[in-house]
Amino acid sequence: MTRLEAVLGDITTEQVDAVVNAANSALLGGGGVDGAIHAAAGPALLRECQRLRETTHRTGLPVGDAVATGAGDLPARWVIHTVGPNRHRGQTDPALLASCFTSSLRVAREVGARSVAFPAVSAGIYGWDSAEVARIAVAAIRGDTDATGGIDLVRFVLFGRRVLADFEQALAPASGSGPD
Template sequence: MLIEAVRGDITAERVDAIVNAANSSLLGGGGVDGAIHAAAGPALLAECRELRRTTLPGGLPVGEAVATGAGGLPCRWVVHTAGPNRHAGQTDPALLASCFTRSLDVAAGLGARSVAFPAVSAGVYGWDASDVARIAVAAVRGWSAAGVGASSVRSVRFVLFGHTVHAAFVAALDEPVSGRAGD
């Protein structure tokens, strides 16, 4: 699997699926979540409201993922994942790693060949960019090595807005492959 880190705008990515760093409500928010909802248009919010009305009345649990259509985005699907909020005491690296692996599970289930991720939980949720990068890269590598979804997902692109976050992901990708995602 090709894994890369680029600076850019995730809403402009021409991949099969982009991952939304959503809040548990799935009803939009700030940062990446707000940008994705704004770019996708009202169809995305309508699908998220339907998920809340039907299968996820209590919201999306932290570390889990669910897919919707992409509305007006150039991708086919949006995979929403609720990242852990460090400020709320959600400091378990396994929860953060789960955001990446569960998102890949969902994308593979859809038949996605290419997936773009933001730096889930970095920024307003209080996780340090280098920790997010290390955990995310290890999770994606571990998922790929386990052969999960090997017949579909062929590339993962971390699409990062700022220089500091991008540099953290480049450094994590340059690290040799090690053990578990939460190490």
């Protein structure tokens, strides 16, 4: 059974097998989590992303998909890049957001990762409400045992207390007598 937890912290310092990067489709760095991961990982990460753009992902990474690279100077072994939907561009389908989490876990499993740290993909600059991201992420991960098979730990590493509270609420056991 995969353990899910939420912590306040800096994803670039996580001692996990893989960290998930809330990337843009170009895969070449950006702002927010993407910029922080690229800065902490150093030039090796950018070189790997450039190789992806020259070979398997010439047109970039589609929204909802995921791809792995090495992690450069990060404590993690891999970076799993995923592109979240951007509400400001009309990308409002919750299934696209859910796919970011399940696709990332499938890729993590393929490379042999057993522990994975996620940011709040699409919250922030991409316009999704963090409570909605939390609900969708937790439901997607809990609902897809194929994606989580072999993954021991999923840790949501969140930058702000409000976002942490949203994820803690989404992770809390359902109240009432109905099923979870």
